[in-house]
Amino acid sequence: MTSRDGFQWTSETGLVQGVPSIGVISPPSNIAGVGPWDIIVVGSGYAGLTATRDLCLAGHKVLLVEARDRIGGRSWSSNIGDYPFEMGGTWVHWGQPHVWREISRYQMREELEASFDFSRGVNHFQLRTNEGESIMNHDEEDTLLAAALGKFVDVDGSMGRKIIPYAHDAFHVPEARQYDTKSAADRLKEIATSLTPNERTALESFVLLCSCGTLETTSFFEFLHWWALCGYSYQGCMDALISYKFKGGQSSFAIKFFKEALATGNLSYSFNSPVQSISDQGGNVTLTTRDGNQYTGSRLVSTIPLNVLNTVSFNPPLDFQRASAANTGHVNQCVKVHAEISNKDMRSWTGISYPFNKLTYAIGDGTTPAGNTHIVCFGGFHNHIQPEENINATKEAVQSMAPGNMDVKRLVFHNWSKDEFAKGAWFFSPPNLLSTSLDALRSRHGNVLFANSDWAVGWRSFIDGAIEEGTRAAFTVTEELRGSSKSRSRL
Amino acid sequence: MTSRDGFQWTSETGLVQGVPSIGVISPPSNIAGVGPWDIIVVGSGYAGLTATRDLCLAGHKVLLVEARDRIGGRSWSSNIGDYPFEMGGTWVHWGQPHVWREISRYQMREELEASFDFSRGVNHFQLRTNEGESIMNHDEEDTLLAAALGKFVDVDGSMGRKIIPYAHDAFHVPEARQYDTKSAADRLKEIATSLTPNERTALESFVLLCSCGTLETTSFFEFLHWWALCGYSYQGCMDALISYKFKGGQSSFAIKFFKEALATGNLSYSFNSPVQSISDQGGNVTLTTRDGNQYTGSRLVSTIPLNVLNTVSFNPPLDFQRASAANTGHVNQCVKVHAEISNKDMRSWTGISYPFNKLTYAIGDGTTPAGNTHIVCFGGFHNHIQPEENINATKEAVQSMAPGNMDVKRLVFHNWSKDEFAKGAWFFSPPNLLSTSLDALRSRHGNVLFANSDWAVGWRSFIDGAIEEGTRAAFTVTEELRGSSKSRSRL
Numbered sequence: 001m002t003s004r005d006g007f008q009w010t011s012e013t014g015l016v017q018g019v020p021s022i023g024v025i026s027p028p029s030n031i032a033g034v035g036p037w038d039i040i041v042v043g044s045g046y047a048g049l050t051a052t053r054d055l056c057l058a059g060h061k062v063l064l065v066e067a068r069d070r071i072g073g074r075s076w077s078s079n080i081g082d083y084p085f086e087m088g089g090t091w092v093h094w095g096q097p098h099v100w101r102e103i104s105r106y107q108m109r110e111e112l113e114a115s116f117d118f119s120r121g122v123n124h125f126q127l128r129t130n131e132g133e134s135i136m137n138h139d140e141e142d143t144l145l146a147a148a149l150g151k152f153v154d155v156d157g158s159m160g161r162k163i164i165p166y167a168h169d170a171f172h173v174p175e176a177r178q179y180d181t182k183s184a185a186d187r188l189k190e191i192a193t194s195l196t197p198n199e200r201t202a203l204e205s206f207v208l209l210c211s212c213g214t215l216e217t218t219s220f221f222e223f224l225h226w227w228a229l230c231g232y233s234y235q236g237c238m239d240a241l242i243s244y245k246f247k248g249g250q251s252s253f254a255i256k257f258f259k260e261a262l263a264t265g266n267l268s269y270s271f272n273s274p275v276q277s278i279s280d281q282g283g284n285v286t287l288t289t290r291d292g293n294q295y296t297g298s299r300l301v302s303t304i305p306l307n308v309l310n311t312v313s314f315n316p317p318l319d320f321q322r323a324s325a326a327n328t329g330h331v332n333q334c335v336k337v338h339a340e341i342s343n344k345d346m347r348s349w350t351g352i353s354y355p356f357n358k359l360t361y362a363i364g365d366g367t368t369p370a371g372n373t374h375i376v377c378f379g380g381f382h383n384h385i386q387p388e389e390n391i392n393a394t395k396e397a398v399q400s401m402a403p404g405n406m407d408v409k410r411l412v413f414h415n416w417s418k419d420e421f422a423k424g425a426w427f428f429s430p431p432n433l434l435s436t437s438l439d440a441l442r443s444r445h446g447n448v449l450f451a452n453s454d455w456a457v458g459w460r461s462f463i464d465g466a467i468e469e470g471t472r473a474a475f476t477v478t479e480e481l482r483g484s485s486k487s488r489s490r491l
Numbered sequence: 492m493t494s495r496d497g498f499q500w501t502s503e504t505g506l507v508q509g510v511p512s513i514g515v516i517s518p519p520s521n522i523a524g525v526g527p528w529d530i531i532v533v534g535s536g537y538a539g540l541t542a543t544r545d546l547c548l549a550g551h552k553v554l555l556v557e558a559r560d561r562i563g564g565r566s567w568s569s570n571i572g573d574y575p576f577e578m579g580g581t582w583v584h585w586g587q588p589h590v591w592r593e594i595s596r597y598q599m600r601e602e603l604e605a606s607f608d609f610s611r612g613v614n615h616f617q618l619r620t621n622e623g624e625s626i627m628n629h630d631e632e633d634t635l636l637a638a639a640l641g642k643f644v645d646v647d648g649s650m651g652r653k654i655i656p657y658a659h660d661a662f663h664v665p666e667a668r669q670y671d672t673k674s675a676a677d678r679l680k681e682i683a684t685s686l687t688p689n690e691r692t693a694l695e696s697f698v699l700l701c702s703c704g705t706l707e708t709t710s711f712f713e714f715l716h717w718w719a720l721c722g723y724s725y726q727g728c729m730d731a732l733i734s735y736k737f738k739g740g741q742s743s744f745a746i747k748f749f750k751e752a753l754a755t756g757n758l759s760y761s762f763n764s765p766v767q768s769i770s771d772q773g774g775n776v777t778l779t780t781r782d783g784n785q786y787t788g789s790r791l792v793s794t795i796p797l798n799v800l801n802t803v804s805f806n807p808p809l810d811f812q813r814a815s816a817a818n819t820g821h822v823n824q825c826v827k828v829h830a831e832i833s834n835k836d837m838r839s840w841t842g843i844s845y846p847f848n849k850l851t852y853a854i855g856d857g858t859t860p861a862g863n864t865h866i867v868c869f870g871g872f873h874n875h876i877q878p879e880e881n882i883n884a885t886k887e888a889v890q891s892m893a894p895g896n897m898d899v900k901r902l903v904f905h906n907w908s909k910d911e912f913a914k915g916a917w918f919f920s921p922p923n924l925l926s927t928s929l930d931a932l933r934s935r936h937g938n939v940l941f942a943n944s945d946w947a948v949g950w951r952s953f954i955d956g957a958i959e960e961g962t963r964a965a966f967t968v969t970e971e972l973r974g975s976s977k978s979r980s981r982l
Contacts, residue, residue: 057969059550094659094949095722097591104589104949105962109659168585168600231586231722231730239722263973458585458595471596478548482754 001026003070005419006078006087007388009411015391019078019087019412023070023251025258028271036296037063037268039477040287042275043303045073046463047451049257050102050470051301051477056266058478063295064267065287067274067421070251071258074305074422075463077249078412083368084249085338086376087414089426089463091115093240095231096464098471106256112244115365115376121345126402128353129201141350145206146234148199151191152207153227155179164228168458170221171435180221180435184211187220205352209361210241211428212380213331219429222460229459242363250463270295274421277313278302280446298481299447301473303466306330306441306454307423318445325437330454332461333417334425335359335379337387339398340410346373351401358385358397372409377401387413426461427454449473492517494561496910497569497578498879500902506882510569510578510903514561514742516749519762527787528554528759530968531778533766534794536564537954538942540748541593541961542792542968547757549969554786555758556778558765558912561742562749565796565913566954568740569903574859575740576829577867578905580917580954582606584731586722587955589962597747603735606856606867612836617893619844620692632841636697637725639690642682643698644718646670655719659949661712662926671712671926675702678711696843700852701732702919703871704822710920713951720950733854741954761786765912768804769793771937789972790938792964794957797821797932797945798914809936816928821945823952824908825916826850826870828878830889831901837864842892849876849888863900868892878904917952918945940964 001024009015038060041052048064049071055062070076075089092112094100103109118138125141127134136144156162163179166172184207188200195203204215210226211218230236246253261267274290278300285300304312309326317323337359347364354360362377377398379385387394391411399406416425441455451473456465492515500506529551532543539555540562546553561567566580583603585591594600609629616632618625627635647653654670657663675698679691686694695706701717702709721727737744752758765781769791776791795803800817808814828850838855845851850870857865868889870876878885882902890897907916932946942964947956 057549094588094657095586097585097588097595100588100659101592101962104659104959105966107963109657109948110663112657112660114656165605166585166600166603168591168595169603172601231727233724236722457600468595471592472598475596 003068005068005070005076006412006414008080009391010409015388020080021070021076021078021251023072023076023254025069025071025269025271028069029269031063031268031270035063036284036298037061038298038481039063040065040285040295040297040300041303042287042300043073044071044258045303046075046254046257046466047453047470047473048073048301048303049254049261050467051303051451051473052267053257053261054471054474055477056261056264058474059266060478060481061266062261062268063297064269065273065275065289065295066269066271069271072251072254073303073466074416074425075250075254077251079249080412081369083366083374084246085412086245086250088336088416089250090245091242092463093244095240096459096462098458098467099462099464102257102467103253106253108246108253108256111247111252113247115243115245115363117364118348121348123348126349126351127198127201128351128357128401129197130356131197134198138350142234144198145202148195148203149206149234149237151194151199152187152203153224155224159232160224160227161232164224167225167228170225170228170457176221176224177435179224180219181431182220183216183431184218184220184223185215188215201354202352205354205360208380208382209378211332212334212378212425213428213430214382217331217381217430219431219434222429222434225460275304275312277315278448279315280448281315283447285447299449299477301449301451301477303452303470305422305452306427308421314445314448316446319440321437321440322443325433325441328430328433330424330427330433331381331430332425332428333381333384335385335387336413336425337377337394337398338412339375339377339406339408340368340370340372341375342372342407342409343405344371344373346375346402346405349375349402349405353401355382357400358383358393359401362401375406384417386415386418388415428461449476494559496559496561496567497903497905499571500882501900506879511571512561512567512569512742514563514567514745516560516562516760516762519560520760522554522759522761526554527775527789528552529789529972530554531556531776531786531788531791532794533778533791534564535562535749536794537566537745537748537957538944538961538964539564539792539794540745540752541958542794542942542964543758544748544752545962545965546968547752547755549965550757551969551972552757553752553759554788555760556764556766556780556786557760557762560762563742563745564794565907565916566741566745568742570740571903572860574857574865575737576903577736577741578903579827579907580741581736582733583954584735586731587950587953589949589958590953590955593958594744597744599737599744599747602738602743604738606734606736606854608855609839612839614839617840617842618689618692619842619848619892620688621847622688625689629841633725635689636693639686639694640697640725640728642685642690643678643694644715646715650723651715651718652723655715658716658719661716661719661948667712667715668926670715671710672922673711674707674922675709675711675714676706679706692845693843696845696851699871699873700869702823703825703869703916704919704921705873708822708872708921710922710925713920713925716951766795766803768806769939770806771939772806774938776938790940790968792940792942792968794943794961796913796943797918799912805936805939807937810931812928812931813934816924816932819921819924821915821918821924822872822921823916823919824872824875826876826878826908827904827916828868828885828889829903830866830868830897830899831859831861831863832866833863833898833900834896835862835864837866837893837896840866840893840896844892846873848891849874849884850892853892866897875908877906877909879906919952940967
């Protein structure tokens with residue numbers, strides 16, 4: 001099946017909108033009756049899929065409403081010629097508890113593979129700056145980044161351990177909040193004299209790879225939080241953030257949740273159904289889609305992302321703090337571009353081109369069935385591009401990562417910035433958003449619960465955080481409805 | 492409530508068998524009808540509790556049969572004067588996916604605390620050997636152990652990363668199996684000349700703290716597996732193995748699973764009900780207790796630990812490889828003794844006394860309501876003791892960890908070696924057991940499924956592994972029974 005989402009370019013086809021994905025659901029609706037349902041879940045990313053599955057397993061009648069033609073939200077893969085290109089969230093790790101519990105439960109533990117393969121080919125790191133170019137081996141790359149990151153995060157003489165001792169309770173130490181008033185740029189000023197030019201370039205690129213904002217819009221606290229989650233080490237960051245992915249792509253994982261929910265017999269769903277409004281009155285929640293369909297449930301779980309929360313009309317209106325936070329939004333405008341290139345030796349290549357280039361960080365990510373090398377490139381709001389608007393400029397940005405070695409055969413990407421149902425990629429906080437608004441974002445609104453990785457407490461921004469949030473919503477609703485006549489009557 | 496399990500000694504009471512625990516279930520049975528049940532679960536440790544809860548949530552009628560008077564199996568806490576003493580499995584970490592998913596789901600994230608507190612007091616590490624004594628600060632302790640462990644595990648020039656790159660798929664690299672033919676003693680011989688005397692003492696003590704066997708009976712592969720799980724670093728080991736525990740004790744966590752299962756209305760249970768035999772015939776499984784009660788279900792999930800599996804009669808008999816593995820057994824004969832001592836300054840103390848002492852590794856673990864210091868001490872099959880048999884010898888072993896500084900007010904412990912339902916503490920493999928028998932231990936036996944941390948693939952031996960296994964069993968059974976008339980008829 002082909003999704004409306006995503007773009008692909010080859011010299012033969014030119015730019016084409018829409019790419020194939022096993023996450024496309026057909027037929028797009030299975031609604032038989034008119035409801036009411038026990039619970040309506042809005043959104044079928046991992047938060048919505050998890051909530052839906054857990055609620056269906058617990059015997060509740062669930063209606064899943066999704067704007068897109070596919071599951072997965074900001075994490076989905078396109079299988080092109082049997083090879084998965086990850087359009088959004090990609091990497092997972094066994095130190096991420098919620099996602100790993102699911103990988104283990106679905107017995108997919110052996111379906112992971114490593115992005116990096118340094119066993120053959122050029123086997124080097126290419127650092128391109130305004131001043132010139134350095135080629136290093138990967139050990140030198142690790143040493144450079146570990147040193148630079150160490151200086152950045154060492155606010156307490158313990159590499160951040162004293163400030164965030166509990167990675168899943170990041171404000172446990174009250175002093176942690178002060179770091180949310182700082183941006184990455186603020187922190188860089190404090191340590192500027194201690195950094196070599198290459199350390200500074202590598203550090204800025206790495207921070208921007210995480211936030212995909214600018215240094216000024218990146219909360220230093222949130223970076224420290226990521227660092228704590230990754231075990232307070234550069235090696236831990238590499239392991240957790242960018243190393244292990246599904247052989248079959250993210251959609252091969254997401255579909256497990258959907259199919260399990262469907263198999264319970266408790267799932268109704270409607271894709272291609274963007275939400276217009278959500279009204280919580282008289283003890284029931286009524287959802288109205290843009291095309292005028294109305295559905296009613298006793299509870300509604302909204303997994304609408306932060307940056308688009310204010311595009312849906314709520315009645316009663318959202319509280320001021322939540323609405324303000326949504327208005328501020330997160331800052332991640334990631335530009336992730338996959339390139340299939342003919343040079344096999346680039347499989348073991350990594351590179352940073354910064355700050356001059358439109359894409360800044362890239363790695364060899366696989367070998368395609370045609371024997372070509374798959375390179376994944378990242379850019380963000382720094383030198384931001386809309387990759388489909390000028391495909392030649394996008395191709396040039398890829399080529400500029402490693403001049404002469406990027407013979408581009410194919411480009412694949414999803415423009416998250418122009419995606420009306422996301423308006424950005426994974427959550428990354430600007431200064432002062434989390435310390436003021438996290439509790440409000442996590443709170444309920446009458447019979448409406450909000451679940452999204454954007455306000456998870458652990459691996460916020462990650463697939464793990466989405467599952468954390470979906471689990472929380474389903475648990476809360478199941479506890480709440482237990483013993484109510486509505487749910488008992490079915491047993 | 493007071494459990495039959497455990498021992499407590501004070502000078503006022505002398506040695507008393509049985510200690511209070513919130514994990515004791517009263518009344519011990521709620522069986523109303525005569526069955527049959529959908530599923531019988533044997534054992535209410537975390538594997539059994541997880542399987543029970545997940546199956547009850549999925550709408551199955553479950554009978555939980557437990558030999559003891561309490562939940563928790565090899566992980567339970569006694570609350571004495573409002574202070575929890577952990578009788579078995581204690582520490583958890585957010586890098587342990589299955590247990591952390593549950594902590595997160597039960598919203599207990601903020602109910603953890605650190606065992607170590609180096610903020611005041613003696614703040615040192617005391618290393619006592621046959622040759623003499625050294626006092627070091629904790630940084631020196633870390634440096635010593637990190638160096639020694641590094642030499643031990645560095646079989647590949649990458650600290651074990653190349654041999655076990657996937658910690659939850661530890662035989663992914665076939666060469667890993669060769670390390671299961673080696674014991675810790677074998678590996679020590681290879682690196683003996685590279686170790687300083689203090690490094691050797693610290694290393695042997697640490698390895699024995701993990702296995703609680705002898706160096707000869709400790710599989711080197713299994714130690715490498717722990718190392719991989721802990722992120723290939725000494726700091727990672729400390730974080731994951733011995734740092735974070737529940738403020739209210741393990742039983743405050745275990746009871747959540749039990750209560751949630753009970754609240755579904757799908758749980759029948761019978762405590763004080765040791766199992767005599769399990770018979771799988773005619774499509775149903777019949778369990779007979781020692782006191783002659785018989786219960787029937789369509790599936791049975793056995794969480795009986797490896798070391799006692801052969802005490803239950805199975806019909807048809809267990810396959811040869813599983814029965815042989817159970818006959819071999821694991822090697823962990825941990826002796827864990829809690830001591831309440833009057834010296835407040837010992838809160839920040841850690842110590843190793845090896846090889847001469849009956850207890851070898853200890854740390855300051857808390858401050859009791861009386862203001863005393865709580866020290867937890869570990870011994871194992873090396874210099875093994877039965878701590879209740881000669882309580883003065885046990886007290887002397889505690890005192891010998893830090894002569895002159897251990898004014899013992901109270902001792903609390905569970906003798907796992909004499910526990911007929913465990914015959915040992917957490918699983919630790921002798922050489923050649925895992926590489927030959929892990930698949931057999933994980934396999935089903937007709938309508939009987941086996942779930943226990945002893946044969947988990949990830950955090951085997953840990954609470955995490957128990958939850959992994961309970962999750963696996965419930966998932967398998969739920970998928971299998973879905974669509975059967977038996978389970979559909981209730982919906």
